[in-house]
Amino acid sequence: MKDANLRIRALLTALILLALTSMGARAQDGANGFLSDLHNFRVSNYVALDAFYRFSGTGDTNTLNEIVQGINSANDSMNSIAGSDSGVLSAEEIEGLNQEFDKFKNLMRDNINDVRNRGYPDLRLVSDMANQALAMNEEATELYRIAQDSSETETDPRVEAARLAAVKMAQMMAKYSVRTNSSVAQTFQGSSSETPLDVQAAELDALLQTVMQGEGTPELKATLNDISSKWQFIRGSYINYNEKNVGFVIDRYSKGILKGLAATIKLLKGSA
Template sequence: MKDTTLRLRSLVAPLIFLAITSMAVRAQEGANGFLADLHDFRVSNYMALDAFYRFSGTGNTETLNEIVQGINSANDAMNSLAESDSGVLSAEQLEALNQEFDRFKNLMRDNINDVRKRGYPDLRLVSDMANQAFTMNEKATELYEVAQESTHTATDPRVEAARSAAVKMAQMMAKYSVRSNSAVTQTFQGSSTEKPLDEQARELDALLGSVIQGQGTPELKAVLNDISSKWQFIRGSYINYNERNVGFVIDRYSKGILKGLATTIELLQGNA
């Protein structure tokens, strides 16, 4: 009888261990997915803002589609966060972020309608939207940090640096679009609480340095070299703004950096 009991215990113990391990893995995967959604939310909103500043000067349908794409992407991320059962953040915390997002979307809709009806933006309304975007994304960043601490998720420092670099790049793109767009540049310079572009560019230097340093596969090294080359090509334009700079080139290379950072994150996580 004792032998049977011991055998049962020896069988049950590994099963309990496997169950606990499986639950822990699923919890960590859920937490990582949660952080990825918060990251996508921040980048997508800045991309929508960047597209709006360009749209305000041209009324171009293609650029309007970029705004819609950015808002839809942020909306998908917000829905994924709200539907998550990971328990990383409280319902109240997520609802607070969603309310900030609703305000941003409403202001974006009103600004788009203004440009379509009048042919030019209402600078007061644009300023309200820029400040709301900054407030909303600061809230998202705060919740990102809370989520990291509450879940004790062991994320790769290079992944975190790449995510921070992507958010910084998207934020810089939006601010650069303000300065290079004739419809808004004369009296409006973006959010009143944002850092100057040259200061943000130097922060991006440090973040990219953290991402680029370290070992990696040949594929990863190739992507990082491409990011570095693109950044060196446009860095001077961000640090020393000049009206003669070609805005669409800066925009194209900045988007290339964002794409490269997204690939970098995938490769780093795949090698983890």
């Protein structure tokens, strides 16, 4: 028990330090790398949010570690965005996103402390965090559009569809996690303005269809087939989200789709 408490304290310390650390200055390889960082930033924050909803019901140390890993990944992307020498975004635009991220990290820290100290979450704070995650994602998405418009390099439409699908999947995964968690499911349903899951599932259908179209290597085709199989397996659960389903199975397959989409993006960019 003592070792577990020390591990939790160390993880929380890492999260607090991330909330207080100023942005680093790692150089970026052009506009495409800049877009990649903005994409990873969006996905990582929703992965962290999904892990928090599960943590709120169990207090499990391994799940807390998933939260910190997600925040770490988003923080690395934010540092890289800030250190970019591409000149795509202004310092004010980047600082604005960083401030929104700081708010999200602070809310995450406070919500984790509530679960640890009281044994259950403060639903007001959870709602604030969910709404902050959505606002932050919308700002990052807008900056992504600005970066795209100002870039002289065209992005493969299939890469763009795969990135959008990954963000959609991560967002859906977090929202579904709320519904399957006993601590928050009865009174809290995620962000107040988020698109319903069945509508998001239809949007993901269209995005995946775009990704599937076109030629590719055997490795790419195998990866896309795996994504399609996993999505077909859990699609009905997202559409009929009020029915009781096995939450950990949905979470596992959703993460598998995210991993597959990341591999797809890498393969598509490699063949360009």
